[in-house]
Amino acid sequence: MTLHKTALAGALFGALVATPLLAQTEIKIGYALAPESHYGVAANRWQELVEERTEGRYVFRHFPSSGLGGEREVIExxxxxxxxxxxxxxxxxxxxVPETGVFDIPFLFRDLGHARRVLDGPIGQDILAQFDDVGLVALAWGEQGFRHITNNRNQIASPEDMAGMRLRTMENPIHLTAFQTLGAAPTPxxxxxVIGALQQGTIDGQENPLSVIVSASLNDVQQYLTISGHVYSPAMLLVSPMVWDTMTEEDQQIFREAAAEAVGAMRGFVDSVEESGMETLRERGMDVGQLSAEDRAAFQEALAPAYEQYYTSYDRDQIEAIIATE
Incomplete structure (x- = not known):
């Protein structure tokens, strides 16, 4: 073999050996809110840990602020x-996965600690596993916090204050049933x-955790905030089976552990906003009210017909086990 051919063969062999080391898989990650939100905090932490621990074999590309469409479109x-x-x-x-709806039952959770213990425990983990059956890999429960109501019509202190209120909700049958029972006009x-609909007056208000209300600057388009804490709002970190099934078990474990740490960062963000959010929104000019224990009891009483419907859809024993979780 001539010197030229030997050098060429060596170069080709070197390229073949080096190629796997250079191979990268892009992870397009889409989420509804801004990079500065709790979603962005979790996505950035997830990216940081995965890229570091896989030595760059996986590289994240972010599409925040619904850059890939609405949540249902992104899940599909x-x-x-x-x-x-x-x-x-x-x-x-x-x-x-219909079973996830159980967590949306109004006034189910006492506080954030209670909710986190349920989601991280057997009940929450059993529901995560069910996503395998619908072509989704659910790695961890994230968090948004407790949901509260904003609107441009009036402050809310009783169910009667919600009569006829055109309230944006998510595409969630549990939420729809609750607000219909309270006499509002829920609008999925x-x-x-949402922002455009609020600006145009197509809807009167919406409901979301403080983490969303603050990061989305809903104070720019809403006058009243009622701290109702009517529903705890979890989130979820999902991966496509199309990429998951190509990973080694080691890389799958890296993604799973990094997701759990990203949830820790997300919950830390929510804790911070829960402490400061009301005052932040007051400073931004919102009229802020808060349901008293007696007000919450009146809402629960008004929701009695809705609870009967929930018991026909979800296992009553499971609901009672959630309530009893210490």
């Missing part, structure tokens, strides 16, 4: 493999449409 993209990962609210998850709407 994860199923199809056109989107590799997402962080989503629980709002549309019941359309894929994808998040990207």
């Amino acid at each position: 993209g994860v199923q199809l493999g056109t989107v590799e990962a997402t962080i989503v609210s629980s709002g549309t998850l019941a359309n894929f 709407m994808a998040w990207p449409e």
Whole structure:
């Protein structure tokens, strides 16, 4: 073999050996809110840990602020493999795994600690596993916090104050039933449409955790905030089986552990906003009210017909086990 051919053969062999080391898999991650939100905090932490621990074999590309569409569209993209990962609210998850709806029952959780213990325990983990059956890999429960009501009509202190209120909700049958029972006019709407609808007066208000209300600057388009804490709102970190099934077990474990740490960062963000959010929104000019214990009891009483409906859809023993969790 001539010197030239020997050198060429060596170069080709070197390229073949080096190619696997250079191979990267792009992880497109879509989420509904801004990079500065709790979604962005979790997505950035997830990215940081995965890229570091896989030595750059996986590289994240972010599509925040509904850059890939509404949450239902993004979840369907994860199923199809056109989107590799997402962080989503629980709002549309019941359309894929109905059992997730149990966590949306109003006034089910006492506080954030109670909710986190349920989600991280057997009940929450059993529901995560059910996503395998619908073409989704659910790695961890994230969090948004307790949901509160904003509107441009009036402050809310009783169920009667909600009569006829055109309130944007997620595509969630549990929420729809609750607000219909309270006499409001719930209007399911994808998040990207909400700000415009509030500006135009198509709807009177919406309901979301403080983490969303603050990060989305809803004070720019809403006058009243009622700290109602009517529903705890989890989130979820999902990966497409199309990319998951190509990973080694080691890389799958890296993604799973990094997701758990990302949830820790997300919950830390929520804790911070829960402490400061009301004052932040007051400073931004919102009229802020808060339901008293007696007010909450009146809402629970008004929701009695809705609870009877929930018991026909969800296991009463499971609901009682959630309530009894210490």
